[in-house]
Amino acid sequence: METAAFCQDEAAILQRCRRGSREAFEAVVNRYMKDAYRIALGLVGNHEDAMELSQEAFYRAYLNIRLLKGDRQFFPWFYQILRNLCFTHLRRMRLRRTSALPENEGQEFIAAQGDWFDPDAVTERTELKQALWQAMGKLSDKHREVILLRHFQNLSYDQIAKVMFCNKGTVMSRLYHARKQLRELLDKEKGGSWS
Amino acid sequence: MTCKDYKDLLMGYLDGELSQEQKQDLEKHLQTCSDCRQELEGFRKLIAITDEVTLREPEDKLWDQYWGGIYNRLERSLGWMLFGIAAIALLLYGGFEAVKTLVNDPTIGFMLKIGICALIGGLAILFVSVLRERLFFWSHDRYKDVRR
Incomplete structure (x- = not known):
């Protein structure tokens, strides 16, 4: 998950992010975007949603970067944002699908809810x-x-x-x-x- | 310790995460418990298959465009913020000017003045109420409380 060079510089890069540097945040994104995408893909099961949710998580992380304390690493903190977004997305999707079904088909839906996991992933x-x-x-x-x-x-x-x-x-x-x-x-x- | 207590340790054993002491303890139990041995083998096969599953990587061009997607969000959020501030300022100014003109216009009847003022006042109250609600939700945004 970490490359040695980035790990050494991470505190300094995050400090620049806190001062509002978009270039510094771009470096953070480039470092973690693949991990973020893979995690989102594993949680939501399809490429489009994984791409969208991981980008949204970075966007929210940038807006809240000042909340990340100086001595903390970026990824564990960012991971919380990403997983919350993915879980909220899944909850909404389940709710949408359940509410679209006739009342007596709810149980069958629950049994088949893994269907949104894209086979091509x-x-x-x-x-x-x-x-x-x-x-x-x-x-x-x-x-x-x-x-x-x-x-x-x-x-x-x-x-x-x-x-x-x-x-x-x-x-x-x-x-x-x-x-x-x-x-x-x-x-x-x-x-x-x-x- | 019962079999139930050893179940979780089976995971640590297969993933190489147990201490030497835990490992020896579990191995001793496995020598005498065929159920746990059977379960261990079942999990070993599952882990082998799961480790073989790899996720497809997006094409390189999507990674090149990745930052662009985030940058667009940042740019748009700034745009919306400026638009919102300007719209609020203009609405307040326009409303104030409209009320001032209305009150000073001698050709408009008293009842009409009251009616228009009540309409503008009602709109202002609704606007402030919605704004206060939005601010309340923003301040209770779950991502603001993300543990760090």
């Missing part, structure tokens, strides 16, 4: 990988988040605990429940043949 589309990606879309937001940070961002438990503001034990517990649910969803989809 995954490279090398094998049946199993595709099933796993769709199963990720059916996880709860918090479970999807922990899987994303561990597998797609390759963060250690300590790093995950830092960005999720919890302790290492909670990370382990959440990962257990998330992976258990993933296995159950895959079993349901593939009839247990995948393992």
Whole structure:
């Protein structure tokens, strides 16, 4: 997540951002845009929304950059903005879809809510990988988040605990429940043949 | 410790995140518990598959345009802010001038003056009310309270 040179200069660059320098903020964006996009993609499941939400998160971060204390790193703080935006977006989407359905179809919708995970977001589309990606879309937001940070961002438990503001034990517990649910969803989809 | 207590540790074991002591403790339990051993293997396979899934990267030209998308938002927010301030100032000035002209015009009847003044006063109250509501929501914006 960090490159050594940027990490050393980050405090100075952020200081310039606080004074309103757009050039400095552009450097921050260039450093973190791919991470931000990948996280948003993992949380909302499609390219267009991920691009839009990650850009919106940077925009809001710039407007509030003075709230980031001098000794803090940018990314854990920015991550909170991004995840809140993504979760709000998902809540709105669920609400829109649920309210558009007849009353008795609500349960079927909940079961199929991973459908908005775009199959094209995954490279090398094998049946199993595709099933796993769709199963990720059916996880709860918090479970999807922990899987994303561990597998797609390759963060250690300590790093995950830092960005999720919890302790290492909670990370382990959440990962257990998330992976258990993933296995159950895959079993349901593939009839247990995948393992 | 029961099997339930060891479940979470299975994750740390597979991800190489346990302390030496926790690792030895879990390995000792695994030697005697076939359920946990079976679960461990199931999770091992899941992790192997999940690690193989990679997300598609957007084309390079989209990264070149990325900052532009943010810059446009910043520029537009400044534009809207200036537009809003100017519109409020002009509305206040126009309203004041209109009331002043109306009150000093001897050709307009008293009742009409009262009616027009009440209309302008009502609009002003509605405007202030909406503005106050917006300011309240802005000050309670969740992103202002983001932990840092």
